[in-house]
Amino acid sequence: MLKGYHILTVTHKNTPLSLMGSFIFNEATEEELRAKLEALKAAFGLNELMYAATCNRVIFLFHTNRQVSGSLRQAFFNFVNPGLNGELIKKHVVHHEGDAAVQHLFRVAASIDSLVVGEREILRQLREAYQRCLDWELTGDKIRLLMGQAVIAAKDVYSNTRLGEKSVSVVSLAIRKMMDRHLPKSARILMIGAGQTNVLVAKFLVKFGFSNVTVFNRTLEKARAIAGKFSNGKALHLSSLEDYSGGFDCLIVCTGATRAFVDEALYSRLLNGEKDSKIAIDLSVPRNIETSISEAFDVKLIEVESLKKLAKQNLSFREQEVGQAQELLDTHFEEFKIVFHTREIELAFRQIPREVQAVREKAMNEVFRKELEHLDENSRSLVERMLVYMEKKCTGIPMRVAREALVAKAS
Numbered sequence: 001m002l003k004g005y006h007i008l009t010v011t012h013k014n015t016p017l018s019l020m021g022s023f024i025f026n027e028a029t030e031e032e033l034r035a036k037l038e039a040l041k042a043a044f045g046l047n048e049l050m051y052a053a054t055c056n057r058v059i060f061l062f063h064t065n066r067q068v069s070g071s072l073r074q075a076f077f078n079f080v081n082p083g084l085n086g087e088l089i090k091k092h093v094v095h096h097e098g099d100a101a102v103q104h105l106f107r108v109a110a111s112i113d114s115l116v117v118g119e120r121e122i123l124r125q126l127r128e129a130y131q132r133c134l135d136w137e138l139t140g141d142k143i144r145l146l147m148g149q150a151v152i153a154a155k156d157v158y159s160n161t162r163l164g165e166k167s168v169s170v171v172s173l174a175i176r177k178m179m180d181r182h183l184p185k186s187a188r189i190l191m192i193g194a195g196q197t198n199v200l201v202a203k204f205l206v207k208f209g210f211s212n213v214t215v216f217n218r219t220l221e222k223a224r225a226i227a228g229k230f231s232n233g234k235a236l237h238l239s240s241l242e243d244y245s246g247g248f249d250c251l252i253v254c255t256g257a258t259r260a261f262v263d264e265a266l267y268s269r270l271l272n273g274e275k276d277s278k279i280a281i282d283l284s285v286p287r288n289i290e291t292s293i294s295e296a297f298d299v300k301l302i303e304v305e306s307l308k309k310l311a312k313q314n315l316s317f318r319e320q321e322v323g324q325a326q327e328l329l330d331t332h333f334e335e336f337k338i339v340f341h342t343r344e345i346e347l348a349f350r351q352i353p354r355e356v357q358a359v360r361e362k363a364m365n366e367v368f369r370k371e372l373e374h375l376d377e378n379s380r381s382l383v384e385r386m387l388v389y390m391e392k393k394c395t396g397i398p399m400r401v402a403r404e405a406l407v408a409k410a411s
């Protein structure tokens with residue numbers, strides 16, 4: 001019964017991330033994307049279609065009564081990208097069908113198929129993709145039911161396993177280590193570099209209420225963009241770092257420079273004579289702060305290698321939770337079969353009330369019309385009320401019995 005569900009997907013598991021862009025729609029605007037998806041749905045006779053693309057996965061989830069053969073898969077991805085060669089499609093596209101498609105979606109939503117197991121971002125991405133395809137009227141009842149159960153299953157996994165418990169992001173681990181030092185909210189923070197990683201660092205700093213942040217960068221506008229997020233934020237050009245005399249409590253360095261330019265001499269100048277204990281965080285690869293500063297000065301140096309080691313340990317902790325998550329997903333898969341079949345029965349039984357009503361009306365107006373004409377007004381009204389009562393009570397019976405049979409079969 002689940003056999004109309006299909007997923008055609010390309011994922012980080014068997015495809016380099018650099019190739020992922022070849023399997024997605026590269027349409028410039030939302031309207032163009034919508035038009036492409038509508039055309040795809042029509043061209044391949046799909047009843048419903050949902051499309052989701054992230055940096056390490058593309059999913060085409062659809063429902064169709066057609067056979068999805070190898071040649072259809074080729075034509076499908078050539079529709080997405082006419083330049084894709086057949087060998088690449090054969091090698092990278094994975095097809096899940098029926099039960100396997102449903103189970104795959106559950107695994108993706110619960111993030112046990114992710115590159116970083118337990119990252120919840122994927123559930124948000126799936127929900128947004130679904131909402132967009134729903135708004136564009138590409139999806140219908142089948143995908144609605146499946147997405148509904150996938151969200152319930154994923155939330156169950158996130159709440160009842162320790163899958164997402166320990167952080168595996170180097171930035172969040174760094175900030176956590178910084179917070180362990182109980183810095184006051186007014187602490188002076190010097191940030192060097194204004195790239196993507198430090199933008200993320202800044203988000204955490206805002207979240208934890210820090211306000212006094214001075215950002216140094218080669219490109220001043222990028223430093224300004226970060227500094228602007230703090231009530232007491234300042235942006236300075238990197239060339240003025242050597243002359244900075246404001247002191248600091250925490251130094252965060254993350255640039256694309258390939259040498260440890262924060263050496264003992266520069267660090268000493270930045271201290272500006274202060275002797276109390278400091279925190280220095282180096283997120284750069286290769287490192288930008290010389291490790292010898294931790295011997296020469298009173299400083300807690302948080303550097304990327306130890307954070308990466310911790311992230312790896314946390315990831316293997318999460319992976320140990322996968323078995324338990326899978327058990328929960330198996331339960332949700334069984335539940336989904338009941339939900340799906342109940343809905344099928346509901347749809348099939350939808351005309352029963354109308355048909356029973358027609359029988360009643362025929363009985364009153366044709367079959368027993370003459371006999372009813374001989375009854376007085378009160379008796380005729382009583383007969384009619386009895387028939388309406390019977391009609392209401394009886395139309396629910398087949399649905400209830402079918403539902404009970406389904407549940408009994410499943411347990």
Ligand SMILES: NC(=O)c1ccc[n+]([C@@H]2O[C@H](COP(=O)([O-])OP(=O)(O)OC[C@H]3O[C@@H](n4cnc5c(N)ncnc54)[C@H](OP(=O)(O)O)[C@@H]3O)[C@@H](O)[C@H]2O)c1
Nearest residue numbers: 170193194195196197198218219254255256257283284285
């Ligand atoms: N630990 C992790 O998990 C992780 C994750 C991602 C990245 N990283 C590391 O973090 C560093 C920055 O990554 P990102 O993603 O933030 O990069 P990004 O967005 O490309 O930004 C690079 C930043 O470094 C600056 N920069 C580049 N070359 C420089 C140089 N020679 N001297 C001084 N500043 C320089 C850039 O300044 P302009 O704005 O003026 O160009 C910019 O602020 C890299 O070392 C990367 O390997 C670590």
